[in-house]
Amino acid sequence: MGREIERRFLVCDSRFLDGRTGERIVQGYVAKESGAMTTRVRIRADRAFLALTGPRQGLGRDEFEYPIPVDDAWQILSDYCGGRIVEKTRYNVAYADHLFEEDVFAGRNAGLVIAEVELAHEAQPLILPTWIGEEVTLNKRFGNFSLAQFEGPTLPEDRRRPKGPVPTRHLQAMH
Amino acid sequence: MGREIERRFLVCDSRFLDGRTGERIVQGYVAKESGAMTTRVRIRADRAFLALTGPRQGLGRDEFEYPIPVDDAWQILSDYCGGRIVEKTRYNVAYADHLFEEDVFAGRNAGLVIAEVELAHEAQPLILPTWIGEEVTLNKRFGNFSLAQFEGPTLPEDRRRPKGPVPTRHLQAMH
Numbered sequence: 566m567g568r569e570i571e572r573r574f575l576v577c578d579s580r581f582l583d584g585r586t587g588e589r590i591v592q593g594y595v596a597k598e599s600g601a602m603t604t605r606v607r608i609r610a611d612r613a614f615l616a617l618t619g620p621r622q623g624l625g626r627d628e629f630e631y632p633i634p635v636d637d638a639w640q641i642l643s644d645y646c647g648g649r650i651v652e653k654t655r656y657n658v659a660y661a662d663h664l665f666e667e668d669v670f671a672g673r674n675a676g677l678v679i680a681e682v683e684l685a686h687e688a689q690p691l692i693l694p695t696w697i698g699e700e701v702t703l704n705k706r707f708g709n710f711s712l713a714q715f716e717g718p719t720l721p722e723d724r725r726r727p728k729g730p731v732p733t734r735h736l737q738a739m740h
Numbered sequence: 741m742g743r744e745i746e747r748r749f750l751v752c753d754s755r756f757l758d759g760r761t762g763e764r765i766v767q768g769y770v771a772k773e774s775g776a777m778t779t780r781v782r783i784r785a786d787r788a789f790l791a792l793t794g795p796r797q798g799l800g801r802d803e804f805e806y807p808i809p810v811d812d813a814w815q816i817l818s819d820y821c822g823g824r825i826v827e828k829t830r831y832n833v834a835y836a837d838h839l840f841e842e843d844v845f846a847g848r849n850a851g852l853v854i855a856e857v858e859l860a861h862e863a864q865p866l867i868l869p870t871w872i873g874e875e876v877t878l879n880k881r882f883g884n885f886s887l888a889q890f891e892g893p894t895l896p897e898d899r900r901r902p903k904g905p906v907p908t909r910h911l912q913a914m915h
Contacts, residue, residue: 595792596771596779602820604771604779604792615790615806617770617779619820627819629812631790637804644802645777645794 569618570625570687573707576667576678577698587654587669593646594713603710606633606641609655613638624687624702649713661692674712744793745800745862748882751842751853752873762829762844768821769888778885781808781816784830788813799862799877824888836867849887 592607605616613635619627642650652671657664663682670677680697701707767782780791788810794802817825827846832839838857845852855872876882 596773596776598771598773601771601822602779602816604777615792617790617816617820627815629808629816631806631808633804633806640802641777641792641804645792647776 567628567630568625569628570684571681572624572684572691572700572702574680574682574693574700574702575698575707576680576696578696579667579669579678581696582656582658582667582669582678585656585658587656589652590655590668591642591650591652592709592713593642593650594710595641595645597649597710605709606638606646608635608638608642611635621703624684649710651709651713660694663691665694670712677707677712679707742803742805743800744803745859746856747799747859747866747875747877749855749857749868749875749877750873750882751855751871753871754842754844754853756871757831757833757842757844757853760831760833762831764827765830765843766817766825766827767884767888768817768825769885770816770820772824772885780884781813781821783810783813783817786810796878799859824885826884826888835869838866840869845887852882852887854882 588610590607590609592605595604595606597603600620602617602619605618607614607616613633614630615633615638616628616630618629650672651674653668653674654671656667656669658667658680659665665680665682667678667680670679679701682691684691705711763785765782765784767780770779770781772778775795777792777794780793782789782791788808789805790808790813791803791805793804825847826849828843828849829846831842831844833842833855834840840855840857842853842855845854854876857866859866880886
């Protein structure tokens, strides 16, 4: 278990990311009850994780995260996350003494870039680079769960199931 | 991932369990949304598991279960399961070609004994011993989630936090 203390910011200029290599992340939410923990499945490059995160308390929240098989993660995302899926590419950017995780969103949230920085404690001073914009740490609109809620396609295109009957070939391959 | 196909029965006479050794199970529910997966934390003897279970479809349901550290499990049960905790002792009973898992409930549900048997497929014939009573497979009142919902003590007595301020001694021991 970890307790995460982090601050989140909009990124107003992400051109400095051009040419860098990021990790693709697809994550979805299994169940959400107000005030309860959130159950999240995340596929990050070729690994997958199941996480329980508690409600935010100030800048912090409890997080329990465990590796799970990637195939399980795709199945849960496909069958049990409904429309609550986020797709993004994460870049790690060191600046001053901080590590900013910059998430460039795709799909419905395309155009949105959010930087997260983890702190050792809530009062830790933070030196902000020029490309950092408005702080959204406490703005639920920009929380990962809110960003995952939409009515559009539920999975990245390369993982969407074909409409209509599943081709026989596919069924054979599974047995 | 597994797909569980199981039938559940009330046990009308559990005297045959006297003298057998069972495993203590404490389990709680983190988040529950109607029609979505259920997130369950279970401590079984000295091991702990995090499970996601899909809604029941006929006699079956999808289940994804992963081992987690026991300390994490106690913390999640303590801090994030509210009153939704079940305590029971499980006995494995072989009968005919079947393995019956008999759960003897404690706490608020004391007196209740439920037997679960896993099937290879929905139509598999089942030979029932005399101590088996009413089938409750599709009766939500006897589902594990329903049995976990109550307003009483949330944790077994040996795991309950003391009321009032935490003793200083305890705080020191944690640092």
